[in-house]
Amino acid sequence: MTMNIRNLTAVLLTLFCVSISSATIVQTGPGILLQDLIDGTATLTSGDKTFEDFNYAGTGDVPDPTLINVIPIEDCDGNFGIRFQGAFLDLPGGGASDALISYTVVAPGPMIIGADLFANTTVSGSGLVQISETFLPDFTDISLNVFDNGTVTQLGDSVMLDTSADYTGPVMRLPVQKDILLLADDNGGVAGTVSLIDQIYHQVPEPSAFSLVLIGLVGMIRRRK
Numbered sequence: 001m002t003m004n005i006r007n008l009t010a011v012l013l014t015l016f017c018v019s020i021s022s023a024t025i026v027q028t029g030p031g032i033l034l035q036d037l038i039d040g041t042a043t044l045t046s047g048d049k050t051f052e053d054f055n056y057a058g059t060g061d062v063p064d065p066t067l068i069n070v071i072p073i074e075d076c077d078g079n080f081g082i083r084f085q086g087a088f089l090d091l092p093g094g095g096a097s098d099a100l101i102s103y104t105v106v107a108p109g110p111m112i113i114g115a116d117l118f119a120n121t122t123v124s125g126s127g128l129v130q131i132s133e134t135f136l137p138d139f140t141d142i143s144l145n146v147f148d149n150g151t152v153t154q155l156g157d158s159v160m161l162d163t164s165a166d167y168t169g170p171v172m173r174l175p176v177q178k179d180i181l182l183l184a185d186d187n188g189g190v191a192g193t194v195s196l197i198d199q200i201y202h203q204v205p206e207p208s209a210f211s212l213v214l215i216g217l218v219g220m221i222r223r224r225k
Contacts, residue, residue: 024076025118025198031069031085034101038065046072047080049201053104053175060097061191062180063087073198081116081200089193090182096128099180105201110170114160114202119194121148121155125185127192132179138171139164150185160202170204 028046036042037054044051056065068086075081090097105112121129126149133144142164144157161167176199182192 025073025081025083025200026075027071027083028074028080029072031071034065034068034070034084034086037070037103044070044072044082046082047074047078048108049080050106051082051103052106053102055102056099058097058099060094060182061089061091062097062099062182073200075116075200079116079200079202081198083199084178084197085195087193087195088180088182088197089191090127090184091191092184092186092189096181096183098182101178101180103176105174105176107172107201107203110172111204112171112174112201113162113204114158115144115174115176116156116158116198116200116202117144117146118156118196118198118200119146120196121146121153122191122193123148123150123185124190125150125188126183127185127190128181128183129192129194130181131194131197132181134177134179135174136177138175139166141165174201 032042032044034054034056037044037051038056051070058064063086068084071083071085073081073083084101088099117131117133119129119131123129128147128149130147131145135142139161142159142161144159145154146157147154161171178197178199180194180197182194184191
């Protein structure tokens with residue numbers, strides 16, 4: 001019996017990930033106020049990546065950038081990113097609330113190949129939380145979307161850059177625009193909220209990690225034979 005190589009590789013990558021950390025995403029450093037990043041009085045690095053050119057605009061009940069922490073994180077595959085932590089909400093009455101965060105992620109070389117987006121949400125009734133992310137102007141036809149309308153929920157999304165017609169290879173710089181839309185259930189008097197938004201950037205695998213996967217793959221194929 002032969003083994004499906006693609007499936008076996010996926011299993012090995014999962015086992016390798018679990019062996020590194022019991023948590024999917026971990027915080028790797030202290031948080032920095034978004035306002036300080038906007039002002040340029042602070043800088044943020046996460047692993048081998050730096051984050052710069054922060055901007056923020058908000059309407060309605062979303063928090064001021066002085067109340068939003070930006071935290072370096074890492075997933076169990078060794079991909080780095082950032083977490084936005086704040087009381088993003090919309091209170092009943094007065095229409096929707098919206099926040100737009102933009103920044104640029106920079107890698108030490110052409111190595112960024114994709115991105116993940118995760119969030120926690122609280123909505124009820126006709127409430128809505130929706131986070132839409134684009135990478136304009138570099139990539140015009142791909143996006144990330146997280147949403148919760150109390151009935152249909154998608155709290156994570158992932159995209160690889162090579163699914164875009166604009167893709168020419170791994171990139172060193174990636175512009176990001178994150179739109180956070182919240183709408184409370186006015187009838188029930190319940191707010192729509194999100195407090196954690198995690199962003200992970202896929203990168204070209206490190207040679208050492210890739211070698212471990214290949215060694216395990218070869219060993220398992222030999223055992224099957």
